[in-house]
Amino acid sequence: MTDKTLSSPIRDHGHHGSTWRRLPLVLALTVVVVLLSAALFAPWIAPQDPNLVSLADRLKGPSAAHWLGTDHLGRDILSRLIYGTRMSLGSVILCIALILAIAIPLGGAAGFIGGRLDQGLMRLCDGMMTFPTVVLALFLIGALGTGLVNVIIAIAISHFPFYARMVRSVVMNLRSKDYVLAARVCGAGRTRLFIDHFLPSIAAQMVVLASLDVGHMMLHVSGLSFLGLGVETPTAEWGVMISDARQFVFSQPMLIVLPGLCLLFSVMAANILGDALRDRLDPNNQTGHHH
Amino acid sequence: MLTSDISTPRTLEIRGLSVCATRRGHHIDLVRNLSLTLNTGEILALVGASGSGKSMTCAGAQGVLPPGVISPHGHVLVDGVHLAPRALRGRLVSTVLQNPRSAFNPVRTMFDHACEVRRVAAASPAGDKTAVREAFLEVGLEDADTVMDLYPFEMSGGMLQRVMIALAILSGAPFIFADEPTTDLDLIVQARILDLLSGLVARRGLGMLLVTHDMGVVARLATRVAVMEAGQIVEEAPVADIFHAPRHPATRALVAAHLKLYEGAIA
Numbered sequence: 428m429t430d431k432t433l434s435s436p437i438r439d440h441g442h443h444g445s446t447w448r449r450l451p452l453v454l455a456l457t458v459v460v461v462l463l464s465a466a467l468f469a470p471w472i473a474p475q476d477p478n479l480v481s482l483a484d485r486l487k488g489p490s491a492a493h494w495l496g497t498d499h500l501g502r503d504i505l506s507r508l509i510y511g512t513r514m515s516l517g518s519v520i521l522c523i524a525l526i527l528a529i530a531i532p533l534g535g536a537a538g539f540i541g542g543r544l545d546q547g548l549m550r551l552c553d554g555m556m557t558f559p560t561v562v563l564a565l566f567l568i569g570a571l572g573t574g575l576v577n578v579i580i581a582i583a584i585s586h587f588p589f590y591a592r593m594v595r596s597v598v599m600n601l602r603s604k605d606y607v608l609a610a611r612v613c614g615a616g617r618t619r620l621f622i623d624h625f626l627p628s629i630a631a632q633m634v635v636l637a638s639l640d641v642g643h644m645m646l647h648v649s650g651l652s653f654l655g656l657g658v659e660t661p662t663a664e665w666g667v668m669i670s671d672a673r674q675f676v677f678s679q680p681m682l683i684v685l686p687g688l689c690l691l692f693s694v695m696a697a698n699i700l701g702d703a704l705r706d707r708l709d710p711n712n713q714t715g716h717h718h
Numbered sequence: 719m720l721t722s723d724i725s726t727p728r729t730l731e732i733r734g735l736s737v738c739a740t741r742r743g744h745h746i747d748l749v750r751n752l753s754l755t756l757n758t759g760e761i762l763a764l765v766g767a768s769g770s771g772k773s774m775t776c777a778g779a780q781g782v783l784p785p786g787v788i789s790p791h792g793h794v795l796v797d798g799v800h801l802a803p804r805a806l807r808g809r810l811v812s813t814v815l816q817n818p819r820s821a822f823n824p825v826r827t828m829f830d831h832a833c834e835v836r837r838v839a840a841a842s843p844a845g846d847k848t849a850v851r852e853a854f855l856e857v858g859l860e861d862a863d864t865v866m867d868l869y870p871f872e873m874s875g876g877m878l879q880r881v882m883i884a885l886a887i888l889s890g891a892p893f894i895f896a897d898e899p900t901t902d903l904d905l906i907v908q909a910r911i912l913d914l915l916s917g918l919v920a921r922r923g924l925g926m927l928l929v930t931h932d933m934g935v936v937a938r939l940a941t942r943v944a945v946m947e948a949g950q951i952v953e954e955a956p957v958a959d960i961f962h963a964p965r966h967p968a969t970r971a972l973v974a975a976h977l978k979l980y981e982g983a984i985a
Contacts, residue, residue: 541785603784605820609882611782612815613889614808614838623834624823 451699458696466512473506477663486679498668498682499675508689510663515693518579518648518657523637525583526590531629533587534594535621538602549595552588560585564647568656575648578657582647586640593636597629635708639701642694649690665690728797730756730811730893730925735792737771737778737949748774748787750949758892758925761916763936763957765972766946772929775946776895780807808838812886814915816898818878822870828854828881829866835885853884857914876907883914887922894919894926900935912939933976937961945969 465472474494481501488496495504537545555563560582567581601607607624615623649666651657658664660671665686672682737749749771756762764772778789781803794801796810807813812835815821822831829850836844847866854862857880870878879899886894896915900908916939919926928939936943936957943960945953947968953960964970 605815605817606823608782609813609815609821610823610834612780612807612811612813612895613835613885614804615834619834619837623826627825 452703455696455699455703458692459700462512462516462693462696465509466516469509469513473503473509475503475506477502477506477510478661479503486675486682488681495685496679496681498671499679504668504682504685507663507668508665508685511665511668511686511689512693514575514652514658514662514664515645515648515690518575519641519644521579522582522586522644522648523641525579526587526637527633529583529587530590531594531633534591535598535625535629537591538595538598539617539621541599545595549592552591555585555588556592558585560643561647561650564651565656568651573656575652575658578648578651581651582644586644589640590633590636593632594629597632598625601625601628631708635701635705638704639698641697641701645690645694645697728758728892728925729795731795731798732756732775732779733793733795735775735778735789737774737783737787737789737792739787741786748949749778749789751791752946752949752951754927754944754951754954756893756925756927759919759923760941761919761926761928761939763928763930763940763943764946765930765933765936765943766968767931767972770946771949772931772946773897774949776813776897776927776929779803780811780813780895782807808835808889808891810891811893811895812889812891814879814882814886814894814896814899816901818875818882818902819870821882822878824870827867827869828873831881831885832866832888835888839889839891841888841890850884850888853887854881856887856918857881857884858910859884875903876911879903879907879911880914883911883918887918892924894924895929896926897929898931899928900932901930908935915939931972933961933972934980945972 479502481497484493484497484501485499486497487493487501490496493503493505495508498504498507533548537548558566563585564578564581567584568577571577571580601624607620610620610624648657649664649669652664652666653670655670658667660667668686669683672679672686675682731753732755733753735749735752736747739746739748752771752775754762754764754775764775766772774783774787777783777787778792779794781789783789794803794806796806801810822828829847832850832853833844836846836849841849847863850866851862854865859865859877859880865873865877865881873881883899894915899915900911903911912935915926915928918924928935930936940957943953943955943957944951945960945966945968947966953964953966953969955963955965960969961973964973
């Protein structure tokens, strides 16, 4: 821990910190800030109601009234894209919250209690991790039914094993630390011990893991919505927008390209930020500061 | 109530304690049917070679054995009352560990650690700086207010060990288990920490179980000595008898090794 504290300032001032190397990070941060403000202030910045149908204006190109044109029902694309950030970011945040709510208690219990419980839980996680997350999510949606809530639940369930295993490994690593023993012989109860001495380390790992996963989850939400399993069709969501635009791919390709670009940039930004966060926070990555 | 009452003597009894490790279905006995009695106002030294089960005795009595190690038998009685191990920790028994460097959470200050102890001791308010300051001053941390805001990596091993002893005071527990409290420290700091511990026991009338394999420390501090070998207490006697009339071969070996090392001087 001492080493880490001492080495981080040295790392920051090395030749790695040149403007060119930081450019992707700066761009990613900009994208995230833009997305967040779009999601938060959508009703104020969106020029029109995203669901306002105007069949007279259908499939129009960019104009002063509709900066990015209109879709097949004459709805303003820019407004729909802006409102779409709400769905994407909101569902990802819900996914992560749900994942943490499942993974921290399960991983914590496995690491703390160990023995049969640990074996059982970890074999379950291993079993779930053998399926690609999308396949598992599709299977779960098949069982739960379609709809955004079920998509979020399915994504959370298909992703939580990775988090639970990480929580477990952090707990097992800390459990044998002298300061944890010291806290125990001081009489700290399990809850106290967990909150004071385990949660901060777990949180650091979770931030890294979650930020690397944000992009994947956005893709999952939009992908599943594209397939008609998630967000229902009138709602403004990037995946739904792409799906709706399929029939007009030759006449009005921008209908597909624009939400696709939104998705591309947000996923890239999330991944770049995740990488940067991992470089900073992950104790296992002390020397590997590279892009 | 932070200080234990000197006037009423209290006793802590460990009865029939067994500790064993389980490896692939095999049981390896680490402590076998061990009993000992610790009174307030005395320092009972638990000595023995490495691996004789000294630390496991402390951990077993407090119910903080490492994973894979269990304690199938054993009771702890305080003043004749049977108590669960977790009722001891931090309330009746405070612990001074051997490696101050790693015994503090690296991301918490000394004051945070003090609050943790005071919370368990139900001292209110837990975040009262005056009580913490007094305890820090008592263990010779002159600049108590500065020390409170320090993180473990900003301090020396000796200072950290003093804080650990201050935490033991803050807990208000009548008994201290000191598990090789000076092993990780250099000689001069060792001597000071030992003086501090013995002063504390005398002043506050604490009962201290001192785990060590350093017979110099034993000669300097202990009132009584219990010698362990292979998980059992093989000899228990006042400190003078241990050095001048050792009966068991294990005791003789420890004393002989010590005398050889220090060319005949006991302490």
